Structure formats: structure tokens, C-alpha cells
Amino acid sequence: MSNIEEIFEKYISSRIFKDREKLLPDYVPRELPHRDNQIRRLATILAPALGGSRPSNVFIYGLTGTGKTAVTKYVLRKLYEKAKKKIEFTYVNCRQNDTSYRVLAELARSIGVRVPFTGLATSEVMKRFLDGLERKARILIVVLDEIDHLVKKHGDDVLYFLTRINEQLSRSRVTIIGITNDLKFMEFLDARVKSSLGEEELVFPPYTATELEDILRKRAEEALHSDVLHGGVIPTVAAIAARQNGDCRLALDLLLKAADIAERMGSPHITLDHVKLAQKEIERNLTIDVIKTMPLHVKLVLAAIYLLEDENYRMVTTGAIYNKYTDITRSLGVEPVTQRRVSDIINELDMLGLINAKVVSMGRYGRTKVISLSASKGSIREGLREDIFLANIL
DNA sequence: AATCCACAGGAAGTGCTGGGCG
DNA sequence: CGCCCAGCACTTCCTGTGGATT
Missing domain, CATH: 3.40.50.300 (P-loop containing nucleotide triphosphate hydrolases)
Structure with missing residues (x-):
């Protein structure tokens, strides 16, 4: 059997999925429990x-x-x-x-x-x-x-x-x-x-953990074969999503990714380990995807923040970032944008959830923003590295 | 109590792209 | 063809400000 046929065959004879579509985000079920x-x-x-x-x-x-x-x-x-x-x-x-x-x-x-x-x-x-x-x-x-x-x-x-x-x-x-x-x-x-x-x-109102469990159970029944879920999986997924403001979409996505991973690994069951991997993968994909689509100077500013954080810079402020950023542009031979623009870019990165920016006053020493990375360093690094242009400076 | 730093962040405008419409 | 439109990334110029230090 050729390679590709094997892949397809494996999918058709999936031991995990009965109907994968039922876990996709745009599927609207016949019943909407608890609403x-x-x-x-x-x-x-x-x-x-x-x-x-x-x-x-x-x-x-x-x-x-x-x-x-x-x-x-x-x-x-x-x-x-x-x-x-x-x-x-x-x-x-x-x-x-x-x-x-x-x-x-x-x-x-x-x-x-x-x-x-x-x-x-x-x-x-x-x-x-x-x-x-x-x-x-x-x-x-x-x-x-x-x-x-x-x-x-x-x-x-x-x-x-x-x-x-x-x-x-x-x-x-x-x-x-x-x-x-x-x-x-x-x-x-x-x-x-x-x-x-x-x-x-x-x-x-947000879904409670119990409500999420109920929804997940119903959906799993439609999407997955019976007995593929290890105990604990649904309560864990529900608990994770409940902590995220009772986000049902996250719960379903987590279950889907965990199932995908189990399938990919050829496991007959979905276990808590698969859930953990799924959680990491979701976070990773999210940050890599946003970074990929960012304009050059936004990436460069993010790279500057990343590098400062990496060398344990004492306090990462707008000024420090701007200096690092201009260093980078100089080494790449790119014209830097103004500090005003960088200030806006920092706000954009904050809104994307990649960094944390807080305005603080340091009295005599002015008023600025203190910035820290909020997404995982590894994912940010990976995302930035996708741009060949930036690969060397990291 | 006044000062003054290091920025924040508003307003308006520029130059470019990718398109109308008559 | 010439002039119009919106959107984007960015610039220029600007006024505002919390609070440690003088």
C-alpha cells in the first residue's frame, strides 16, 4: 500500500473519530444546552x-x-x-x-x-x-x-x-x-x-465547569467513538475552559486538538497527556499565526522586546525598546520608524496579547511603559524565525 | 511646593496601493 | 484620461502628566 493510501485508510478506519466535523468551531448543533x-x-x-x-x-x-x-x-x-x-x-x-x-x-x-x-x-x-x-x-x-x-x-x-x-x-x-x-x-x-x-x-453568562462538561459529553458522543475518552479528560478540559471565562469554543477546540493528537500518535484513547499537548499546541499556533502576518516593523519591535527580555534587561521600557529596535534596523540596513510609531506598535502588540504593557510613572525619571512578554518565549522565537530576514538576529 | 523627566497619546497630514466613475 | 474614493503604515507636531527629586 502506498504511503498516501495508508494515511487515508487510517483516517477512514479512525478509531477515535466517528464524525470529526461535529467538533469544528462553525458547527451549530441541533440543541444548545444551557442556553x-x-x-x-x-x-x-x-x-x-x-x-x-x-x-x-x-x-x-x-x-x-x-x-x-x-x-x-x-x-x-x-x-x-x-x-x-x-x-x-x-x-x-x-x-x-x-x-x-x-x-x-x-x-x-x-x-x-x-x-x-x-x-x-x-x-x-x-x-x-x-x-x-x-x-x-x-x-x-x-x-x-x-x-x-x-x-x-x-x-x-x-x-x-x-x-x-x-x-x-x-x-x-x-x-x-x-x-x-x-x-x-x-x-x-x-x-x-x-x-x-x-x-x-x-x-x-459564562458557562460553569459542570455545564461545559455536559456540553462536551454530548458533543463527544456525536463526534467520537464510544470509550475512546479516558476518564478525567472531559472534566479536565471543562476545568481549563472554565478558568478561561467559561469559554466553550476553547473547550471544544481543546477536545478536538487532543483527539487529533491521539489519532496522529496512533493511540486508541484520548488521555490527559494528549490534552496537555493540545493546550501547548493551541497557544503555540495562535502566537505563531499572528506573528507571521505582522508587518516588518511590528516584528522588529517584537524582536527587540524578545532580545531585551532574553538578556534579562533590568526594566524594559519604551525607550529601551526603541534603542534596541534602532540597533536592529541598523544591523539589517533598514530605515527605522519614529518613536511615536513604535509607541503605537507596542500598544498593538499588547492588544494581540503577545506582550504586557503597563504605564508607570517613575517620578523624576519620567513616565513610560513597562513591558514584558506574555506569550511563551519559545513560540515568539519560532514565530519570528519564520521570517528569514529576522532569523540571524535571534 | 515647584520642577522636570520620559515618555503617553491626540490631531492632522503624507504617500502609496488598488480601485472606482464619467 | 483625470479626478475621486478608502485604507494602511507612517510622520510631524503637539499638549499632557505622575510623582521622586530639588
């Missing part, structure tokens, strides 16, 4: 759409992996099945589409209006969206997921437009469902947008 309240509330709020009137706007808040997106998609799917034709819905992820233009373009596209991905004025896209909508005579439910990303970067222009859009429509109606994991986000909003978007509010 009955939220499902009922959202269904109640949206139900008027079936009678042809516009449902209230909804603002949904909950930490990552608490089922916000899954519940929303679940309820909307059911609603759509019931209503047919009269109702339409659109889902836009504002982390992927984090500018006013892109969000509007997505919305326009979803109702069948052709818009180029660049070139037009934003107001022109608004106009086309409005016209397209009016022609269709529908109730459109717009889901803006991770809405905080959009507002923090580009203000609430789009939201303002969307909350007032009904005043300009006579045959169609728009309802907005805003989803965020940042509660403070509401403070950024214009008062009118705030009151309009918050017509109804829905809170998703």
Missing part, C-alpha cells in the same frame, strides 16, 4: 417579524465562547424557516470587516446589490444599500458580531446610519442585532445610537 433562557428571550424579541412588523433592536453581551453567535444563528435559522421570503438576515463579523466601508459593502452584497470592494465613497454604498433594500420590501435582520471592533477603530457612523435607516424606508424595515464581549463598549456610542441599539438587551 434555553437566551434562546427563548431572543425568539420572543424577534417573533414580531413573522407578523410583518419590525422587531426591536437587540444588544447582546457575553464573554468569548458563551454561545452568543451560536444562539443568534440558531434562532435566526428557525425564524427564517418559519417566515420564508418575508424575512432576510445578514451576518457580518466586524472583526474581519472592521471598517465602515467593508461592513456596508457586506450588507449591500447580502441583499444582492453589487458593490466593488474598494473605489466607491462610503456614502455611495449607503445609498445603494438603501435603494436595494427599498426595492425588495423586506424585514432585514442585521447581525453585527464583534461590533466593538468596528466602533473602536472607526467610530459609530455606520451604526448611526443603520439605527436611523428606518426613517428613510417605507417598504422595508431593518433590525439590528449587535454582539460584543466588551460591556464598556456602550460608553463609546453616541447617545441616540445607544438608546436605539439597546432597545432590548441580552446577557450571556
